[in-house]
Amino acid sequence: MHFSITNSPHTDRPNSVVENMLWVIIALVPGTIALTWYFGWGVVIHMVLAGVAAIAAEAFVLRLRRRPVKPAIADLSALVTALLFAVAIPPLLPWWITLIGILFAIIVVKQLYGGLGYNPFNPAMAAYVLVLVSYPVDMTTWLAPRMLDPHPLDFLQTLGVIFGQGLPQGMTWDAMTSATPLDVMRTELDMNKMISEIRQSPLWGDFGGRGWEWVGNWFLLGGLILLYKRVITWRIPVAFLGGLLVMAMLFHFLDQEAYPFGLFHVFSGGTILGAFFIATDPVTASTTPRGQLIYGALIGILIYIIRTWGGYPDAVAFAVLLMNLAAPTIDYYTQPRVFGHREADGE
Amino acid sequence: MDARVEQRSERRLYRFHGGLHLPDNKHQSTGQPVRPAALPTLLVLPLSQHIGAPAKPLVAPGDSVLKGQMIAAAQGAVSAPVHASSSGTVVAVEKRPVPHPSGLPAPCIVIETDGEERWAELPEPWPDFEQRSADELIQRIRDAGIVGMGGAAFPTSVKLDPDRPIDTLVINGAECEPYITCDDMLMRERADRVIAGVAVLRHLLGVRQCLIGIEDNKPEAIGAMTRALAERDLPATEVVVIPTRYPSGGEKQLIRVLTGKEVPSGGIPAHVGIVCHNVGTAAAVADAVLEGKPLISRIVTLTGEGIAAPCNLEVAVGSLASELIGQAGGYSARASHLILGGPMMGFALPDDGVPITKAANCLLAASEREDPDPGPALACIRCGRCAEACPVTLLPQQMYWYAKAKDLEKVQEYNLFDCIECGCCAYVCPSHIPLVQYYRYAKNECWDQERERKKAEHARQRHEARVARLARLEAEKKARLKKKKAALKKKPDAAGGAADPKKAAIEAAMKRAAEKKAKLAQEGVTPANTEALTEAQQRQIEQAEARRKEASDGKQTSESP
Structure with a gap:
């Protein structure tokens, strides 16, 4: 037959x-x-x-x-x-x-x-x-x-x-x-207002702008669905949010009135959408496990830098594109150790 | 018993990266005990059922053969003999279709069975194998034609003769591929046979410990093996239950799980003091050593929705797949693909007219539901699931890109040759890219390239030798010419110089001739070739001389003023 x-x-x-x-x-x-x-x-x-x-x-x-x-x-x-x-x-x-x-x-x-x-x-x-x-x-x-x-x-x-x-x-x-909350925060900080003063406005909710923070929460729910369905892995979003949070908390600690607290950054602008839906785009992201951690963390750090000292209120798109550029190189230098190879061989 | 169970649970197990939890689909074929297949009328025995050099036929068409008779001998160190699996007559030694991914026919010995099952004289049974030396036992195992029965078909005797001390014997009863149950059934029904083989291997290798790894989805086999082992009471030998995770039955993966050791890349288990054998191989070793029987039969799983009555059959090596399927109730209406081996690592057969070889463990007749057409492969979206699933921690995606681009150097840089072709990457790929096929292709290209390189190297060496030889000849020729030229140049001033002995000899000869001439002239004799003349000739000459003299005298006179 x-x-x-x-x-x-x-x-x-x-x-x-x-x-x-x-x-x-x-x-x-x-x-x-x-x-x-x-x-x-x-x-x-x-x-x-x-x-x-x-x-x-x-x-x-x-x-x-x-x-x-x-x-x-x-x-x-x-x-x-x-x-x-x-x-x-x-x-x-x-x-x-x-x-x-x-x-x-x-x-x-x-x-x-x-x-x-x-x-x-x-x-x-x-x-x-x-x-x-x-x-x-x-x-x-x-x-x-x-x-x-x-x-x-x-x-x-x-x-x-x-x-x-x-x-x-x-x-x-x-x-x-x-203006978006990020925009307002920037503009008013540029006018030398203190954060406690800025947050008097009815625009603000618990973490970020009213409405905005809830949008962030619902996108977060979507992100968790993607994680649960294993469409994405935890590495990029966690490293992304971690990088951003560490930067934000560090500067907030140095000067509470000039640098907004960490969760403001997480629940403002495109942060959550970026962490779970944008940076995790497999085609353009890093693919090795260690590479994904580096890739995500650097996006988070870049977002903070551009938001705080750059020319645009939000920075997810710029940070993602910059790191897209670096992804192949990150992948090359973060190859995992292959079974039966010594650590040095795997590099 | 209890102590053993406790000890078992205490053993620390290790993990390997990646791997998959697959639907195991094993229950379909374990419902009935193993039954012997009917003797086929025709046996087709390929000369190459193992890794290494093909066996050399010892019989010709027309010869009658007995069951268990060696009909083809091993050739070279890595090879295995072939035995007649029943008595009958050799009808052909020719190329026949064989189960091979290439689909190409290969040399086979074809036997028409006589149904009498007459046994050849077998080597004597060695129930006292402990008295035998390792060399004797290895030779026995080699002569019995035993090869790795887990699928790789590497000659067992070669693995039993490592060039370094072995600490641990690992017995592979993991059987991690879905659908396949031949090892499971062997352990359930013939655990004592397997353990007897383990005892032989253990003695032969002189190992400190022996670990028998079985996946936890085979509780009956675990129970049977544990009981058989308790009866035998081998020292430092354990049945170790391991988690079911494909491909834990891969040799390197099983060694990792049981011992935590990693077989080095490009190395063999002996490099970490381990030798690994399949449970089926252990049973075959027991048959060969304890009873003198060669490897002429094996258990084969016939399963899948395409088979009417899935089961395990004890099959004579060389039986045709088509006949065996007939004995499993034939094909069901849903049969759409026939696979030799498991769904992950097996390959599709275009036709069922191929023989069962020593390493053939499963015939899977899959329905369209079980083995659906994945459709055309989409582009790789670089999702990295392949890397997550890879048990060797490779980067399958990168290997795919480079294999596709035929960048052989780069694909090897990404450790192509560490790939065990388990298929985990292809299984999880959302784009349904046949990744393993790309790697096999790349490996073949690399081997081809290596062969070409060697050939080119050989040709280059020959070319260089030729160029050197021609250059040498040319140089010699030139040297000779130069010498000649120099000699010619020297001639004008050679009068005084007697540097050249040849020239001197010539000159001396010329001098002698001149002296002789002068002497003769003095004596008034003209040299002539005038010795040994007949009288008549002499007379003629004299007359001629006289005429010449006369004439010349007259002329002289007339001319004189």
């Missing part, structure tokens, strides 16, 4: 790329709901917009490259990039900025390097940095969280704003928008 030949292992495989990507999307749900709750429908609208644009761009480039389109779309990686970009941008960002960001992420950062698995930089973060340096005002205009905004926009109004219809009658940008 004849049989067809298959490759070993001759078993069902427990993992698949699609499943991994699907779990990332599922893990984004709690944070996304929180974000939408506090900052309105813009979050969802941008997710849809970015998702459609990313899939279209991916299909377009794959056709140009004469590569099979279907499996690449089906692996959901373009969608994940789009969703991560969408949750990182301000909810009322004009639609065309999102479009530019996504086209850059998919076409230039991902596909021009060879597609999934070959891109040295995190596409969502590279795109974020591109639009941040190109449209700094739009990119730093965040809505105030719902408890601080007396007249939140409804869905259609939000849609109108994003697609260039302007604000509804009687509303002004000044009334609705607010």
Whole structure:
């Protein structure tokens, strides 16, 4: 009797790329709901917009490259990039900025390097940095969280704003928008205010800005789902948060009024999202166990440095991209000791 | 008994990196006791059922052979003989399909059995093996054609003759691959045989201790082995229960788990004072030494959803897989792939018309559900799960990139040759990349390259020798020419110089000739070739001389003024 030949292992495989990507999307749900709750429908609208644009761009480039389109779309990686970009941008960002960001992420950062698995930089973060340096005002205009905004926009109004219809009658940008907590902290510290003084404002919650800290908590829940499902390992997020916390606590200890305390940094800006969803992107991160610890810790430290002394209020994207650059070298110098080799041989 | 159990639980076990908890799928084939397979009408015995040089046939077509008769002899140090597994007639010595990943046919001896099972005269049983020297025992084991029965098929006698002292004998009853249960069943049903073999090996190697490692998913085997050992009461020998974790049955992994020692890279267990044998091999050693029987049969697991009645059969080596499957109820409707060995390290057979060899432990007829098509491999997303799973702590992902890029130097730098091809990396890969196949390919390329390099080196040496030889000949030729030229140049001023003896001799000869000429001229004799002439000739000459004289005289006169 004849049989067809298959490759070993001759078993069902427990993992698949699609499943991994699907779990990332599922893990984004709690944070996304929180974000939408506090900052309105813009979050969802941008997710849809970015998702459609990313899939279209991916299909377009794959056709140009004469590569099979279907499996690449089906692996959901373009969608994940789009969703991560969408949750990182301000909810009322004009639609065309999102479009530019996504086209850059998919076409230039991902596909021009060879597609999934070959891109040295995190596409969502590279795109974020591109639009941040190109449209700094739009990119730093965040809505105030719902408890601080007396007249939140409804869905259609939000849609109108994003697609260039302007604000509804009687509303002004000044009334609705607010700088992010990180931005406020920076600006006011630059004005030589003391932290205890700054924190008098109704903007602040227990750790970070009101609303913001809760978004962080829900993304943290998503991160724990990823850990539980073994989509990511603990090393990068723990080292990332550890590096940031150690830096923040050290400077806070030196001068409590000039440097915010550690948990402020953890629950502000894109820290939690970055630690669990961005820095853990396997394609662009370090892959050896020791390398992941170094990679994560250095991202945390860089974030603190850029936030505290750099030119931008948040720094997750910059820190991740800088460390993407270092990942291959870190991997090279952190190879584990191979069974049966002495320590020196493993290096 | 109790003391032994306690001692067992006290032994400290060690971990190896990575590994997997796999669904073991062993219960399907352990429901019935091992039963002997029916004698096949045709036995196909490959000459190469082991690692090393193929055996050399001792029989020709037409010869009748007896059961247990050696029909092919070992050739060289690392080799093993082949015995007829039943009596009958040799019908062919030719290439036949064999179970090999290459799918290429290989030389086999084909026997048509006569059903009489007539035994050849066997070597005498040695129940008193303690009286025998190690060399005698090793020769017996070698002559019995015993090879590692766990799958590697390395000639056992070679492993029993290490060039350094051995402290520990490890007996491998881990059987970590899913589906396979032949060792489990052997230990359950013939534990005394295994222990008898252990006693022989223990005596032969003169080890301090012996550890029998069995995974904890085989409680019946553990019980049977513990009881058999208690009856025999071998000194410092223990059944050690180890956690079920693939690939703990890998030789280096089992040694690590039991002793904490790591076999050095590129080395063998003897380098850390250990020798490791499979339980099946131990049983075969017992048969060979205690009864004089060569290795002509083994237990084979037939399992998978593609087999109607999964079971373990005691099979004559050389039986065809197709016949055995028939005895296990045949294929079920769900059979879609046939695998020799386990699902992790076995390979797919394109056809079931291949013989069972000494190291063949399992025929797995898998259904589409058990061995689904993983679809085309996706790009590596560098998730690193392969590195987490690797029991050798390699970086499979990096090895994959370099193997794919055919950067053989780099892939070896990432310790390609430490890879044991266990398949853990490929199992966990979310992109379903056939990683092990890439490593096998890279290893083959490296070996090819090494062969090419050696060939090139040889060619280079030959070329260099040739160039040197030509240069030497050229130099000699030049030297000769130079000498000649120098001699020619010297000639003009050679008159005074008698430096050259040849020239001097020539000159002397010329001088002598000139002197002779002068002397003759003085005597008025003209030299002529005129000796030994006949009278008539002499007369003719004289007449001619007279005519010439006459003429010349007349001329002279007329011309004179």
